[in-house]
Each structure stands twice: as structure tokens, then as C-alpha cells.
Amino acid sequence: MDRALDFIDKHRKNPFLAVVWFHAPHLPCVASQEDTDNYAAVDPKLDGLHLNYYGCVTALDRAVGKLRARLRKLGVAENTLVAFCSDNGPEGNQNAPGRQGHFKGRKRSLYEGGVRVPSLLEWPARIKPGTTSKVATCTVDYFPTVLDLLGIEMPDDRPLDGISLVPLFDGVMQTRPSPLGFHIRGQAAWHDGDWKAYCSKVNTHEWELYNLKDDPHEKKNRAADKLLKLEAMVGAWEKWKASVEASDQGVDY
Secondary structure, eight states: OHHHHHHHHHTTTTTOOOOOOOOOOOSSOOHHHHHHHHHHOTTTTTHHHHHHHHHHHHHHHHHHHHHHHHHHHHHHHGGOEEEEEEEOOSOOOSSSSSSOTTSOOOOOOOSSHHOOOOOOEEETTOOTOOOOOOOOOGGGGHHHHHHHHOOOOOOOSSOOOOOOOOHTTOOOSSSSOOEEEETTEEEEEEEHHHHHHHHSSSSOOEEEEEEETTOTTTOOOOTTTTHHHHHHHHHHHHHHHHHHHHHTTSSOO
């Protein structure tokens, strides 16, 4: 964060973009003695992993606080968009410090516990403080959003998986206009509105279907009674996956 602040100090008189990737609280968690001592004083029973994990979260919070304070000091906070989110669900098992609440799965899973994370956006000049939304968004949306805000059109027809979030900022987006796709280590997921198709092993073609509005914890598989809908969603995922592979192989990117 200190390096990011140096960059912002130098470029504050012009529009700037700073992307800051925090390691914390990714394993291995190593917090400062001061931060671990603070938690040990609260609960002497905490082991080293928990102490360091919580200490890392505290350090992360402190760093983000420094960023917001500096933006205010420089007089640019009002019209600066700050976006913050985690990359995935918590590491480890149920005994690990991270929590996914009642959601199914954890990191490396494409169930909701592995992909659904909180996201915060701050832009005082454009986003009303305290605004909340249940519309699913993803980091693939950041690029189209920046293009939209700057009034820049893509120079060609290369595919964009994300959408502009500007309508969301203005309170006119109630549902996501296009689905979200995921794949990792043979798993697949396709989010389309309230519905989500999931497969633990794509080569088995054993897909599951959930209505996230009625069943956010993915307890009731609706594949049997919504077969046509599932087939359409799987077909859409396969088309998206082919596009992703083409981009990865340099066909369109």
C-alpha cells in the first residue's frame, strides 16, 4: 500500500489507475507481533494460525484505511472509485479461521462458498452511501466498467466476459444482463440470474441445478425437474468455455 500511495501522490493531478493485490490473509499467514499480541490478549486459547490470520486481516484493514485517508487528504476522494473484494472463499477446512457462513464449499470449490464473496464499491460523487445490491458481479466486470466511465469503445470485436457496472452505480440495474461462467480443475459453474448450473467433473456430464434465490445454500438439486433449462445453461457454458480457451490460445487476444 505504501508503494501505491507513492504512485497516487505523484499522479493525483491527473486521472490515475492503481491496482493493489494484497497477499493477506492468504496462507502462509504471518502477522506482526503487535497485531498477534492484540488478539492473544483477547483470547489466550487462539493458536498460531488463528492469531496470524486475524492479525493479517487487521493489517489489511489498516492498509485500506491509509488509502482512503490519503485520498481524502489529497482532495480526490469524492470523485475516486475504490473497489475492494476477495478473490475466492476461505482456505482450509471448517476449523480454519476463514468462514463462508452457511454457503456450501470453500476455496477451490465452485459452490457458492468458494465463489460468493463480499464486494465493496466507494464513489461518493456517484454512488449513494449505504447502497446495497444483490446483483452478482465479478472482477471481469471492472474492465468494461472503466471503458464505460471513460467513454472508450473497444477497438475491435474481441469478446468481453464482463459487463459495465455503471447502471448498477446509478441504481437502474436490478438483474445481471448476462451470465457468469467459472471453471477450475474440472469443475464448472454457470450463473444465469437466479439459476446456477454446477458440475464437479465436466467429463462426467453430471450437472446439478440450483435456484439461488430460493436455495442460496445449494441444498436442493433441481436438475431432474428442470432438465430443459439445465441443458440450455450447460450449452451456454460450453460456448463460453470454448471462447475462453480460444482467448487463452491467442486466437482473439
